[in-house]
Amino acid sequence: MTKRAFNFNAGPAALPLEVLQQAQEQFVDYHGAGMSIMEMSHRSAEYEQVNNETQALMRKLFGIPDNYHVLLLQGGASTQFSMLPMNLLQPGRPGAYVMTGSWADKALKEAKLIGETAVAASSEADKFARIPNLGDIEIPAEAAYLHITSNETIEGTQYAAYPNSDHVTLVADMSSDIMCRPVDISQFGIIYAGAQKNLGPSGVTIVIARDDLVQNSPKHIPTMLRYDTHVKSSSLYNTPPSFSVYMVNLVLKWIESKGGVAQMEQYNRDKTKLIYDTIDQSGGFYRGFAHAGSRSIMNITFRIHNEELEKLFVKESEQHGFVGLKGHRSVGGLRASTYNAVPLESCKALAEFMADFQKRNG
Known part of the structure; x- marks a missing residue:
């Protein structure tokens, strides 16, 4: 496999x-x-x-x-x-x-x-x-x-x-x-x-x-x-x-x-919560871009206080098998798109990588 x-x-x-x-x-x-x-x-x-x-x-x-x-x-x-x-x-x-x-x-x-x-x-x-x-x-x-x-x-x-x-x-x-x-x-x-x-x-x-x-x-x-x-x-x-x-x-x-669209919503909320919680509990190391009441359950946009660290984050994430975490060229920063087919395991792995990256660079 x-x-x-x-x-x-x-x-x-x-x-x-x-x-x-x-x-x-x-x-x-x-x-x-x-x-x-x-x-x-x-x-x-x-x-x-x-x-x-x-x-x-x-x-x-x-x-x-x-x-x-x-x-x-x-x-x-x-x-x-x-x-x-x-x-x-x-x-x-x-x-x-x-x-x-x-x-x-x-x-x-x-x-x-x-x-x-x-x-x-x-x-x-x-x-x-x-x-x-x-x-x-x-x-x-x-x-x-x-x-x-x-x-x-x-x-x-x-x-x-x-x-x-x-x-x-x-x-x-x-x-x-x-x-x-x-x-x-x-x-x-x-x-x-x-x-x-x-x-x-x-x-x-x-x-x-x-x-x-x-x-x-x-x-x-x-x-x-x-x-x-x-x-x-x-x-x-x-x-x-x-x-x-x-x-x-x-x-x-x-x-x-998978139980239809209502089950998809629950699954999507469970997935994105892992990543949003990591951002919110980082003491400011990570900053969410969207206002809390407007946050997407499909695209999580965030920043690190230092652009050099953002570049390092993208580079290291790629070495760990993550794809697509660089933010769109028009706004920069970082982005994780967590559409329906993105497994919970991928979001768990990302949350763990983010916590570890902070520990090493915070």
């Missing part, structure tokens, strides 16, 4: 070992077909079954109501930054955005290219170290939608609760925390997420969309960028990223085998 790295990469990220092993077994011969799933026609009965089952599993595990569609698209969440405003913005009705960090900023910049936008709240004055208070979010009365980034991977912040959106369509980029905890889907008009952090490999993007928002996309936008194109064809309008969809299918079955 190959020794597995302690993988804390921010994305593409850790996948469950059981899933990788199952994919390995089926890689050359999928269910006796004499070929790999990657070689099959996306119009074949075998692939159609994978496509339909993946959507059905998403519905079941994430509690998606019947009046929502589950789409399996390409282009990553970055394409959704423009596809969403293309489909939903109308003259005189701006897209409202809550500015929480790097990814919210990218979403807003793309929307500005398409139409009118407004900033409903921002935590930039706090270097995006917190999620704005929900009471501070000011939505223009005529807004087409309110867009949030549910979890900022770079800053390590996450919404503990979502804005009340009775009078406006709430839209969320959940790329880095989808299915890490249960969510009331009916609060949202559209949820989108790249799969490569919590649900599978890169290459497929999940879009969960309420029927009334996507049944009639504007006719003037390109066919591939219209939600109704993909709704009408059950995500099989063109050749899908079939292997990525198959891998998402296996990951969803793995989540189900």
Whole structure:
């Protein structure tokens, strides 16, 4: 058995070992077909079954109501930054955005290219170290939608609760925390997420969309960028990223085998508590970046009081089999991404390494 790295990469990220092993077994011969799933026609009965089952599993595990569609698209969440405003913005009705960090900023910049936008709240004055208070979010009365980034991977912040959106369509980029905890889907008009952090490999993007928002996309936008194109064809309008969809299918079955999304949340909280406790009990040797009430259970961002020690920490951690602990280049510092598939054992090992590093360098 190959020794597995302690993988804390921010994305593409850790996948469950059981899933990788199952994919390995089926890689050359999928269910006796004499070929790999990657070689099959996306119009074949075998692939159609994978496509339909993946959507059905998403519905079941994430509690998606019947009046929502589950789409399996390409282009990553970055394409959704423009596809969403293309489909939903109308003259005189701006897209409202809550500015929480790097990814919210990218979403807003793309929307500005398409139409009118407004900033409903921002935590930039706090270097995006917190999620704005929900009471501070000011939505223009005529807004087409309110867009949030549910979890900022770079800053390590996450919404503990979502804005009340009775009078406006709430839209969320959940790329880095989808299915890490249960969510009331009916609060949202559209949820989108790249799969490569919590649900599978890169290459497929999940879009969960309420029927009334996507049944009639504007006719003037390109066919591939219209939600109704993909709704009408059950995500099989063109050749899908079939292997990525198959891998998402296996990951969803793995989540189900672990007791579902509520159990995932408990598991994630247990994992991150080990690392946050190590930070909080270090007497200031380690400093968490995100404010306590905005801490993410997916991306733990922290600093050491001395940048030379941070470099040493990264170097030594790599020598001990840890991968991906260097903070994003835009903010520096250190970051541990603890997505669903990161085992508890990896987090235990990291907490122990951190305590030992402090003892030797404190």
